[in-house]
Amino acid sequence: MRRVAALVVLWAWLVPCFAATVVHENGVRRQEIAIAKKLRCTVCQAESLAVSQAGIARDMRKLIRQKLRAGETPAQIRAYFVQRYGDYILLKPPFDPLGAILWIWPFALAAAFGGVAVAVMRRRARAPMPPSAPELGPEDQARVEALTRQE
Amino acid sequence: MISGVSLNLIELGHFAAYLAFFVAITQALAPLAGRVFKRPGLRVLSVNAAPLLFLLTTIGALSIVYSLLTNNFSVLYVVNNSNTHLPVFYKIAALWGGHRGSLFLWVWILTGYTAAVAYHGRSRYPDRLAVIMAVQGALIAGFYGLILFLSDPFTRVFPIPPQGQNMNPLLQDPGMVIHPPMLYMGYVGFSVPFAFAVTALLTNWRSELWIGHTRRWALFGWGFLTAGIIFGAWWSYYVLGWGGYWGWDPVENASFMPWLMGTALIHSISVQERRRMLHTWNIFLIITTFALSLLGTFLVRSGVLASVHTFSAAPGQGIYLLTFMVVVLTLAFGLFLIKGGYQQAEESFVSPLSRESMFIWNNVIFTIACASVMLGTLYPLFLQAATGARITVGPPYFDLVMVPIFLVMLAVMAIGPLVSWRKANLPKLRGRLVAPAIAGVALAAVVAIFWAPVYWTAPVAVGLVAFVAASIIGNVARAVSQRRKQHHEGAWRAFTSTVLGNRRHYGGMIVHMGILVITIGLVGSGLFKTSKLVMMAPGDVLHLAHERVRFDGTRNVRGPDYNAVEGRLTVLNNGAKLRPEQRVFFGSPMKVERPSVNSTLLRDVYVDIGDHQNGKWEIHLFINPLVNFIWTGGGIVIAGLAFSLSDYARRRKPVLAASEVVASQS
Numbered sequence: 001m002r003r004v005a006a007l008v009v010l011w012a013w014l015v016p017c018f019a020a021t022v023v024h025e026n027g028v029r030r031q032e033i034a035i036a037k038k039l040r041c042t043v044c045q046a047e048s049l050a051v052s053q054a055g056i057a058r059d060m061r062k063l064i065r066q067k068l069r070a071g072e073t074p075a076q077i078r079a080y081f082v083q084r085y086g087d088y089i090l091l092k093p094p095f096d097p098l099g100a101i102l103w104i105w106p107f108a109l110a111a112a113f114g115g116v117a118v119a120v121m122r123r124r125a126r127a128p129m130p131p132s133a134p135e136l137g138p139e140d141q142a143r144v145e146a147l148t149r150q151e
Numbered sequence: 152m153i154s155g156v157s158l159n160l161i162e163l164g165h166f167a168a169y170l171a172f173f174v175a176i177t178q179a180l181a182p183l184a185g186r187v188f189k190r191p192g193l194r195v196l197s198v199n200a201a202p203l204l205f206l207l208t209t210i211g212a213l214s215i216v217y218s219l220l221t222n223n224f225s226v227l228y229v230v231n232n233s234n235t236h237l238p239v240f241y242k243i244a245a246l247w248g249g250h251r252g253s254l255f256l257w258v259w260i261l262t263g264y265t266a267a268v269a270y271h272g273r274s275r276y277p278d279r280l281a282v283i284m285a286v287q288g289a290l291i292a293g294f295y296g297l298i299l300f301l302s303d304p305f306t307r308v309f310p311i312p313p314q315g316q317n318m319n320p321l322l323q324d325p326g327m328v329i330h331p332p333m334l335y336m337g338y339v340g341f342s343v344p345f346a347f348a349v350t351a352l353l354t355n356w357r358s359e360l361w362i363g364h365t366r367r368w369a370l371f372g373w374g375f376l377t378a379g380i381i382f383g384a385w386w387s388y389y390v391l392g393w394g395g396y397w398g399w400d401p402v403e404n405a406s407f408m409p410w411l412m413g414t415a416l417i418h419s420i421s422v423q424e425r426r427r428m429l430h431t432w433n434i435f436l437i438i439t440t441f442a443l444s445l446l447g448t449f450l451v452r453s454g455v456l457a458s459v460h461t462f463s464a465a466p467g468q469g470i471y472l473l474t475f476m477v478v479v480l481t482l483a484f485g486l487f488l489i490k491g492g493y494q495q496a497e498e499s500f501v502s503p504l505s506r507e508s509m510f511i512w513n514n515v516i517f518t519i520a521c522a523s524v525m526l527g528t529l530y531p532l533f534l535q536a537a538t539g540a541r542i543t544v545g546p547p548y549f550d551l552v553m554v555p556i557f558l559v560m561l562a563v564m565a566i567g568p569l570v571s572w573r574k575a576n577l578p579k580l581r582g583r584l585v586a587p588a589i590a591g592v593a594l595a596a597v598v599a600i601f602w603a604p605v606y607w608t609a610p611v612a613v614g615l616v617a618f619v620a621a622s623i624i625g626n627v628a629r630a631v632s633q634r635r636k637q638h639h640e641g642a643w644r645a646f647t648s649t650v651l652g653n654r655r656h657y658g659g660m661i662v663h664m665g666i667l668v669i670t671i672g673l674v675g676s677g678l679f680k681t682s683k684l685v686m687m688a689p690g691d692v693l694h695l696a697h698e699r700v701r702f703d704g705t706r707n708v709r710g711p712d713y714n715a716v717e718g719r720l721t722v723l724n725n726g727a728k729l730r731p732e733q734r735v736f737f738g739s740p741m742k743v744e745r746p747s748v749n750s751t752l753l754r755d756v757y758v759d760i761g762d763h764q765n766g767k768w769e770i771h772l773f774i775n776p777l778v779n780f781i782w783t784g785g786g787i788v789i790a791g792l793a794f795s796l797s798d799y800a801r802r803r804k805p806v807l808a809a810s811e812v813v814a815s816q817s
Contacts, residue, residue: 033682040543048545051393091545098540102530106523106552113515121508124428125500140360 028068035064035074039081040091048091161226164214165305171207171262172295174200178288182281194281201269201284204291205262212259215252215304219245225311228252228304234315236712236737241318244328248318250468251304253331254452258294260332260339265291268343268368276361279350286346293475301468317712320736320743326386334379334406338444340372341413345441348434349483352490358423358430365437366420367799373413374792380406381785392731392744392759394682394773396781399549404528405447408521412440415517422510425572428496432514435491438483443521445476455532502574509567516563520556524549550677554608558615561670564663565591565619568626586625591618602679612674616667623660658795665787668780675777682774686767692723696774698756699723705760705768712737715745718760718768722749731760752779 033050039060041052049057049064060081067077081089093099178200185193218226219233219242232249233242247253265287272280298304321327344365351361383406388396397403416436423429449455453469500507527544534540569583595614602609627649634645650657681696689704703719713736720729727749734743749756754776761769 038547040545047393047398051395086541088541088543091543092547092551093542093544098534098538099542102526102544102548105526106519106556109519109522110515113519117511117515118503121500121503121511124496125503140357144359 028065031068031074032061032064035077036061038078038091039089042085042089160214161218161223161305161307164211165303167207167210167214168295168299168305171204171211172292172299174204174207175288175292175295178204179285179292180288182285185281197281197284197288198269198273200288201262201266204288205266208255208259208262211305212246212255215255216243216246219243222315224313224315225307225309226304227306227308230308230312230315232315232318234317234712234738237318237323238711240325240328241323244322245318247331247335248322248327249304250452251298251302253335254294254298254302255304256332257335257339257448258291258298260335261287261291261294261342264339264343268346271364276364279354279356279361282350282354283346286349287342290342290346290479293479297468297471297475301471317736317738320713320734320739320741321390323712323736324386324390326382326389330379330382330386333375333382337372337374337376337379337413338406338409338447340368340375341409341437341441341444343368343372344416344437345483348437349486352434352486352493355490355493358433358494359427362420362423362433366417366424367796369413369417369420369437369440370792370796373410373417374789374796376406376410376413377792378785378789380410381782385782388778389748390745392746392771394680394746394757394759394771394775396676396778399527399546401528402451404524405450408524408528409440409443409447411517411521411524412436412443415514415521416440418510418513418517422507426507427498428500428507429511430494430496431491434487436514438480438487442476442480442483443525445479449473449476450528504570504575504577504580506567506570506572506575509563509570512563513560513567516556516560520553520560523552523556527552557670558608558611561612561615561619564666565615565622568660568663569622583625583629584622587618587621590621591615593617606678609674609678612670616670619663620667623663627657627660654798655795658791658793658798661791661794662788663791665784665789665791668784668787670784672777672780672782672784675780676775679777680773680775682772684769684771686764687770688767693770693772695772696754697724698754698774700729700756700758700772702768702770705763708732710734713743716760718747718758718770720747720758720770722756725749725751727756729756729758731758733760733762750779753777755779 036049036057039049041047041049041054041057041060043054043056044052047057049060064077067080068074072080078090087094087096087099093102095103178197181196181200182194185191215226215228217223218229220239222229222233222235224230228249228251229245232245232252237245241248245252247256265284268287269280269284272283276283347361347365347368350356351358380403383403384396387393387398416433419429419433419436423433449469449472453472455469502508527548531542531544534542565587566580566584569580571580591614594617595610598613599610627646630649631642631645634640634649635642638645638648640648683693683695685693687693687702689702692699692701699722701721701723703721706717706719708715708717713734715732715734718729718731718733720731721727722729729747729749731747732745734745735741736743744759744761746757746759748758754774755778757773757775759771761771763769
């Protein structure tokens with residue numbers, strides 16, 4: 001009985017440890033994919049490391065995994081890749097002097113176009129246009145009228 | 152295999168292509184010559200050239216197809232893109248499987264459209280037809296110049312090789328057979344509105360007389376472009392084996408940009424038809440849409456971008472295409488700047504909250520979307536050319552930028568059709584929006600609670616989808632009940648007569664419903680997909696997202712022009728068999744992974760097989776939820792479009808009888 005109790009205690013003590021390693025390993029995988037999704041495969045066209053089947057992508061994923069196991073943070077790993085390959089490796093361009101325009105552009109456009117649209121609509125709404133004289137020739141006019149009658 | 156007949160036929164095609172080049176130049180210049188020499192009769196040349204051009208180009212295309220079918224390896228294009236093992240199906244498709252042939256397909260479709268316009272316009276707009284033809288002729292001549300002098304698919308080779316190279320293995324798929332012609336039908340389709348707009352600018356053609364025709368041609372092209380993009384996504388999903396369907400690849404963006412502007416265009420034209428405003432803006436949109444089609448062709452065909460679409464192209468072709476594009480667009484936009492205001496709006500905005508203002512917001516949003524995609528696609532190229540710095544603009548950027556834009560678009564889509572023209576009745580509008588808003592919030596809450604507390608986009612998108620759907624249903628229900636009161640009809644009869652009576656509007660609503668279905672598919676597969684890459688030995692079972700997949704082993708199989716290792720897997724949940732392959736094509740060192748998919752309404756089990764090591768195989772398993780919604784939604788969009796256009800076929804006859812010239816119908 002005692003032995004069983006001891007075993008139970010041992011089991012209860014050990015299980016969380018195993019569980020922890022399992023959870024940890026799953027976490028590493030998840031983090032690895034999360035990091036790989038944001039880096040590009042250097043030999044492919046517009047593919048991330050997470051989906052690429054190229055050999056180098058596989059090796060780079062392995063490297064990410066090793067670094068995660070060694071306790072590096074995702075930010076450190078990303079910094080390592082940027083240092084080695086430059087900004088080119090980042091699928092999401094950074095907000096620096098070269099990349100900033102990419103991030104400002106949509107907002108600037110939204111402001112500009114939205115502003116123009118509002119301004120035009122307001123101006124037109126305020127000053128209703130005089131009805132323009134029909135510029136159709138008499139012949140065209142007759143045709144249009146014939147058509148209108150048809151419908 | 153090489154018979155004397157086939158040798159002669161390819162030269163016949165080559166001769167026809169040269170003839171076509173000169174006919175196109177004649178077509179482009181005839182109206183001008185008629186003006187200069189005061190001989191208006193010369194204009195007829197332009198119109199009559201159209202069917203002749205189509206005939207000549209068809210002869211050229213058929214001679215290439217015939218050479219491919221008969222393995223005529225004295226033709227360089229056949230040597231480079233086909234061999235004796237290639238199945239007949241792909242031999243025909245090889246016409247657009249290589250760079251040179253696909254350019255020929257481009258011009259073939261262009262001449263087809265030109266002939267169709269000539270036929271369509273002979274009774275409807277005969278007075279301007281010659282100028283329209285001349286604009287088309289100039290485009291055709293430009294492309295023929297490229298084909299004949301820089302990228303000639305009729306080039307012969309000597310000595311004649313005994314066997315050809317293989318077609319790019321990735322392209323050997325039924326999806327690829329359909330995708331390029333569809334996409335080109337879309338790209339090139341926008342050349343017709345372009346020719347109309349340029350003609351209108353040149354000849355002060357009143358908008359009312361042509362915008363209605365333009366709308367139908369634009370819708371036609373838009374439908375093909377939509378179908379082409381969806382087939383492209385489909386192909387990417389079922390062939391490329393990366394588990395996704397859209398990667399914001401520059402080439403995908405190249406087709407997406409004209410789609411975005413084309414979508415803005417087909418909405419904006421309605422405003423002009425109903426409210427006689429935005430004339431100038433519509434002409435600008437038409438030119439821009441075609442400009443983006445040309446840009447797309449340039450990006451894909453010049454070798455500026457490297458991807459599966461970019462067949463190796465000589466640098467001269469890129470320069471030619473770029474020059475051609477710059478000349479065409481400079482002339483078109485220059486003409487627009489000089490004469491764009493030839494016709495002023497005839498009516499004004501009554502209220503900032505009206506159907507027309509909602510259409511303008513639609514235009515604003517689509518333009519922003521297009522410009523954002525454009526910058527993301529071109530900026531890395533510019534940066535590298537200017538400073539040598541290399542950056543990547545990939546899916547995370549586009550997702551971040553485009554998703555909010557798309558969500559705003561959905562909101563406008565829900566409210567727009569409920570707002571009345573001229574001036575909205577606010578209390579009425581509010582009343583109409585209450586139920587859809589409640590439906591949207593309720594569904595968003597359900598999604599937020601049960602599925603995705605992680606992604607804010609999922610509940611918001613689903614809520615908006617419900618909002619739009621409820622507003623469309625409410626809209627139809629109101630129209631039906633009104634009709635029942637007025638005509639004392641039964642529910643079903645009232646419904647059919649309402650919907651059939653205004654096909655244009657309800658066709659558009661069906662298209663909107665299709666977009667909603669696609670949105671659900673995008674949300675499901677974009678946010679909730681899971682994947683696992685593992686080494687498996689035969690007998691192993693892999694668990695992923697409630698699915699259990701057993702690896703049963705492998706088998707060697709042989710296709711018509713490849714050897715393959717076929718993985719054998721079973722989805723234990725429903726017993727479906729999966730057969731992913733790793734193919735090695737003859738004459739190609741490339742290993743091509745061909746995924747296998749078990750598809751049900753709610754989820755796809757998608758699997759790739761890779762290399763093996765120590766008796767274990769690399770298996771890449773994806774569970775992609777709701778992917779079928781995307782294809783279904785695409786079908787609904789096309790069906791709605793066809794329904795909308797059927798309105799035209801229905802009305803055509805009485806109008807034709809009434810008059811020779813048709814003004815825009817609404």
